[in-house]
Amino acid sequence: MPEPVAKFAVTVDLVILTVQRDVLHVLTVTRAVPPFEGRAALPGGFVHPDEPLPAAATRELSDETGLPHDAGHLEQLATYGEPGRDPRGRVITVAYLALLADPPQPAGSADWTATGPLLADPAALAFDHHRILSDGVERARAKLEYSSLAAQFCPPEFTIAQLRRIYETVWGTRLDPRNFHRKVTGTPGFVVATDHHTSSDRGRPARLYRRGPATSLHPPLLRR
Amino acid sequence: MPEPVAKFAVTVDLVILTVQRDVLHVLTVTRAVPPFEGRAALPGGFVHPDEPLPAAATRELSDETGLPHDAGHLEQLATYGEPGRDPRGRVITVAYLALLADPPQPAGSADWTATGPLLADPAALAFDHHRILSDGVERARAKLEYSSLAAQFCPPEFTIAQLRRIYETVWGTRLDPRNFHRKVTGTPGFVVATDHHTSSDRGRPARLYRRGPATSLHPPLLRR
DNA sequence: GAAATAGTGTCTTTGAGACAATATGGG
DNA sequence: CCCATATTGTCTCAAAGACACTATTTC
Numbered sequence: 001m002p003e004p005v006a007k008f009a010v011t012v013d014l015v016i017l018t019v020q021r022d023v024l025h026v027l028t029v030t031r032a033v034p035p036f037e038g039r040a041a042l043p044g045g046f047v048h049p050d051e052p053l054p055a056a057a058t059r060e061l062s063d064e065t066g067l068p069h070d071a072g073h074l075e076q077l078a079t080y081g082e083p084g085r086d087p088r089g090r091v092i093t094v095a096y097l098a099l100l101a102d103p104p105q106p107a108g109s110a111d112w113t114a115t116g117p118l119l120a121d122p123a124a125l126a127f128d129h130h131r132i133l134s135d136g137v138e139r140a141r142a143k144l145e146y147s148s149l150a151a152q153f154c155p156p157e158f159t160i161a162q163l164r165r166i167y168e169t170v171w172g173t174r175l176d177p178r179n180f181h182r183k184v185t186g187t188p189g190f191v192v193a194t195d196h197h198t199s200s201d202r203g204r205p206a207r208l209y210r211r212g213p214a215t216s217l218h219p220p221l222l223r224r
Numbered sequence: 225m226p227e228p229v230a231k232f233a234v235t236v237d238l239v240i241l242t243v244q245r246d247v248l249h250v251l252t253v254t255r256a257v258p259p260f261e262g263r264a265a266l267p268g269g270f271v272h273p274d275e276p277l278p279a280a281a282t283r284e285l286s287d288e289t290g291l292p293h294d295a296g297h298l299e300q301l302a303t304y305g306e307p308g309r310d311p312r313g314r315v316i317t318v319a320y321l322a323l324l325a326d327p328p329q330p331a332g333s334a335d336w337t338a339t340g341p342l343l344a345d346p347a348a349l350a351f352d353h354h355r356i357l358s359d360g361v362e363r364a365r366a367k368l369e370y371s372s373l374a375a376q377f378c379p380p381e382f383t384i385a386q387l388r389r390i391y392e393t394v395w396g397t398r399l400d401p402r403n404f405h406r407k408v409t410g411t412p413g414f415v416v417a418t419d420h421h422t423s424s425d426r427g428r429p430a431r432l433y434r435r436g437p438a439t440s441l442h443p444p445l446l447r448r
Numbered sequence: 449g450a451a452a453t454a455g456t457g458t459c460t461t462t463g464a465g466a467c468a469a470t471a472t473g474g475g
Numbered sequence: 476c477c478c479a480t481a482t483t484g485t486c487t488c489a490a491a492g493a494c495a496c497t498a499t500t501t502c
Contacts, residue, residue, distance in 0.1 A: 005233050005270050006233075006234075006270065006271065006272060006273040007231035007232060007233055007234075008231060008232055008233075008234045008271070009229050009230075009231055009232075010230075010231075010232045010234070010305075010316060046229050046230065047230065047232070047305075048230060049230040049314065050307045050314070051307070052305065052306050052307060053303065053304075053305040053306075053316075076302055076303065078300055079277065079300065079303040079318050080277075081234075081271075081276065081277040081318070082276050082277075083274045083275070083276060090273065090274070092234060092277075092316075092318075094303050094305070094316075159454090160454085160455090161453080161454080176491095176492070176493075176494085177453085177454080177455090178454090178455075178456080178457095178492095178493090178494080179491070179492060179493080179494095181454080181455065181456090182455090182456085182491095183490090183491080185455095186490095199500095200452090200453075200454090200499085200500055200501075201453095201500095201501085202451080202452050202453065202500080202501065202502090203451085203452040203453025203454065203499080203500060203501080204452080204453055204454045204455080204498060204499040204500050205453090205454080205499070205500060206453075206454055206455090207454085207455090218446075219446065219489090219490075219491095220444070222442075222443065222491090383481090384481080384482090385480080385481080400464095400465070400466075400467085401480085401481080401482090402465095402466090402467080402481090402482075402483080402484095403464070403465060403466080403467095405481080405482065405483090406464095406482090406483085406484095407463090407464080409482095410463095421473095423473090424472085424473050424474070424479090424480075424481090425474085425479095425480095426473085426474070426475095426478080426479050426480065427472080427473065427474080427478080427479040427480025427481065428471060428472040428473050428474095428479080428480050428481045428482080429472070429473055429480090429481080430480075430481055430482090431481085431482090443462090443463075443464095446464090
């Protein structure tokens with residue numbers, strides 16, 4: 001006796017993070033219709049019938065940012081399916097985490113929002129998006145420790161100080177510039193030196209680096 | 225113009241790991257019907273209409289093992305939804321990872337299978353379960369480094385040597401018993417000493433410990 | 449030259465790894 | 476006693492953190 005198989009609406013929601021002016025920002029959209037009309041929410045949308053989940057995430061990402069499909073870093077975060085998380089009915093959402101370097105100003109009702117106030121107020125975002133954002137930010141924080149992901153927040157060429165400010169912004173800590181420099185340049189494959197330098201606004205010009213081939217950091221760069 | 229919302233069958237699949245006789249095992253079921261009839265698969269089942277995802281995972285876990293709902297460790301692993309991963313149609317599965325200490329022999333067609341051969345042969349398991357198992361084992365391996373999860377593979381009271389063999393089994397490495405002992409007993413909250421001892425089969429009797437309150441390890445216990 | 453930032457060198461401390469030495473049970 | 480395993484101690488090395496010092500730019 002085969003029991004009837006329940007079917008569910010499935011969406012993809014995106015936590016798209018970037019660092020702007022030394023503040024961690026997330027892309028939000030303002031909801032134009034109930035429920036949560038006028039409230040900020042994470043961008044997302046329904047998965048198409050024959051669409052792979054990563055394809056849906058990539059599609060939403062470029063729709064919302066206007067960036068090409070291969071821009072930045074994208075990984076699956078987690079899946080949220082509490083009955084009642086959407087007042088309209090049962091919706092299961094697969095959340096993805098994206099990290100971008102200096103993306104363009106988005107079109108439509110989308111905008112970059114500082115994560116600080118959103119994390120402090122559990123009701124600032126619609127649905128259970130506060131929880132999803134919290135999980136996304138925590139994942140990003142944790143991965144900076146043992147992966148080279150921080151460089152995904154930087155443009156193709158960047159200084160060690162820029163990379164350090166990424167860590168300081170995401171972690172909310174201070175790092176010793178000198179020890180950080182030694183650690184980063186001493187980890188094989190993390191960054192690759194170019195022969196370009198910044199035209200310094202103040203102080204000695206800094207060498208520019210590119211992302212190296214390494215994906216994981218051994219030993220890790222631990223938070224205090 | 226609201227586009228029609230596609231609906232999907234959603235299942236929960238389980239990677240249930242345990243260590244038996246110094247070998248990492250996973251719970252598998254033998255499929256009784258096509259597709260993949262007679263092939264081993266991870267246990268799982270459809271999510272009920274108003275059932276939270278963790279509830280579905282817990283339900284499947286106790287159905288398959290006969291264990292109470294609060295036994296062992298259970299966490300969400302990842303979600304797999306490739307069109308075509310199930311030949312019968314589009315099915316999205318939310319995979320969970322469970323870690324158990326000396327569970328009972330399961331009933332029905334379920335059985336404990338050594339992970340080694342399953343990981344070596346991508347076609348040993350039905351569907352995309354090879355990928356799911358690989359991800360689950362890799363998650364467990366990684367989490368042993370920076371969490372106290374290894375103790376979840378141990379009975380309520382265990383020796384440091386038992387705990388060490390968990391690490392050696394899951395990682396496939398050798399660890400120095402003396403350095404491991406210092407590290408584990410020196411990490412606050414990882415293990416708590418009891419005043420019980422083993423009745424030694426050979427050698428000096430070992431003190432028995434319980435799981436401590438700590439959940440994360442700082443600094444981590446890194447693989448070589 | 450003064451100020452600012454980049455980058456190097458050095459010392460101290462912490463913790464991992466190697467391994468000797470000691471403790472305590474069973475034959 | 477001998478053997479095996481548990482547990483402690485000691486030494487060495489690698490890497491993190493503190494911080495003096497040098498380098499190179501703008502003003």
